[in-house]
Amino acid sequence: MTATPTFQQVRRESTASLITRQLREGIMYGHLAPGSQLSEAALASSFGVSRGPLREAMQRLVQEGLVLASPNRGLFVKELDQEEIRDLYSARTVLESAAGRLIIREQGPVPAVVALREAYDAMQTAAEAGDLTALSDADFHFHEVLVAGAGSPRLRRMHDTLMVETRMCLTALQDTYRDPEEQVQEHKDIAEAIAEGDESRMMSAIEEHMNEALTRLISGQSTPEPVSHPAPAP
Amino acid sequence: MTATPTFQQVRRESTASLITRQLREGIMYGHLAPGSQLSEAALASSFGVSRGPLREAMQRLVQEGLVLASPNRGLFVKELDQEEIRDLYSARTVLESAAGRLIIREQGPVPAVVALREAYDAMQTAAEAGDLTALSDADFHFHEVLVAGAGSPRLRRMHDTLMVETRMCLTALQDTYRDPEEQVQEHKDIAEAIAEGDESRMMSAIEEHMNEALTRLISGQSTPEPVSHPAPAP
DNA sequence: CGATTGCAGATTGTCAACAATCTTTGCGAT
DNA sequence: ATCGCAAAGATTGTTGACAATCTGCAATCG
DSSP: OOOOOOOOOTTOSOHHHHHHHHHHHHHHTTSSOTTOEEOHHHHHHHHTSOHHHHHHHHHHHHHHTSEEEETTTEEEEOOOOHHHHHHHHHHHHHHHHHHHHHIIIIIOHHHHHHHHHHHHHHHHHHHHHTOHHHHHHHHHHHHHHHHHTTTOHHHHHHHHHHHHHHHHHHHHTTOOOOOHHHHHHHHHHHHHHHHTTOHHHHHHHHHHHHHHHHHHHHHHOOOSSOSOOSOOOO | OOOOOOOOOTTOSOHHHHHHHHHHHHHHTTSSOTTOEEOHHHHHHHHTSOHHHHHHHHHHHHHHTSEEEETTTEEEEOOOOHHHHHHHHHHHHHHHHHHHHHIIIIIOHHHHHHHHHHHHHHHHHHHHHTOHHHHHHHHHHHHHHHHHTTTOHHHHHHHHHHHHHHHHHHHHTTOOOOOHHHHHHHHHHHHHHHHTTOHHHHHHHHHHHHHHHHHHHHHHOOOSSOOOOSOOOO
């Protein structure tokens, strides 16, 4: 008898969900520019589906806050101004330090710390190879692992949304160069503070890390309203 | 020249958004029972619209986590088991204590504390009048005010979702009676700790409050899988 | 000459019918 | 009696067409 290998279950996902993911990535990586209008007809035909499923996908993105709906006028990719970026990083600080605290207090740091060390090791490897894309991906992965380690589905869910916006930010505002070693070190600090169970050190490490990133982002782009596009009505 | 009087703006909201809100309330207050299947045709006709807009509304609720979509099988109201309720209160603790900290650190406590005192005064009034429904509403209002006071749109958004789930919980699991005065006092403690800028006292007050509520919820219902109602909405 | 109004063109909002899939029910064989 | 199988019924998924609304342009009037 043949042992059943792992099969991917058929049609596990709705069309709307599939389209949502693709659109989300398009927004994350700037293929759909912030402020730009999303034409239902054009997108539907480019996905090879009709407008029904596409509109369903759009509603998901609206609920997620990535897309703004202006009734009878259209759908627009959310723009992030300075104030919103500040809020984004503030919210990330809240969630990630809470995750760290939960790891220390509830989960017992051991399994999470193993994963976190793997994560910053991957960053180190990418940094040494000079691969900035891989470094950025590993950076994102670190933060995902951090929150995942807390074992809270709700925290994770909320954080995922914030990370999409973060990626969107970095894509739109072209993250300026920064010393890779320093970048890796900041993550090491966070992970090792958790390993030692030192809450206050962890929190200051995270706050510092976020402030560092935030400062670079908002200094790089001085305009309050980033890019001007045919904006939706207020 | 005639000064234009204030007009209410016309049709500012999409149909999907309108339906979403009504469905959300139906779920919150148990008119749509946890675990029950949501028939598109039945709901659409009861809203007086076709299945298109209704499906769009459903996708929003799916994204929000209130409704589970099983492809080709149907949509089901999310059930909360004990583990999820624990996670819900854990996430609320994270967000609300973070909100308190932001109030103390960033906002300056004064305006928020005024609102918080008004909120628990309303609870006091309801408690003295013996109006348990008003007390519960005022209780929810207090927590909303707390998070709103932090001035973070993202925190507020995330918290709103959690509060919908909280209400859903209380509705489904019939919150057992508890001494109203004690309930008011716990909120007073939180507000006054913020007024004094005492972070650690605030955090322990919130944690205590959440543990109190959580303990009552999961002790009241011992079954791991809570209620499974057979019928959809009347 | 400038502001306003009416008119295309395009886009979104809605619907009802059709196709695909799942669940249930009943029959027959082992 | 239980299991397997197949058809029927019901529900979800998708589509194309139609109606309502908005935007931009041009003609008109003061």
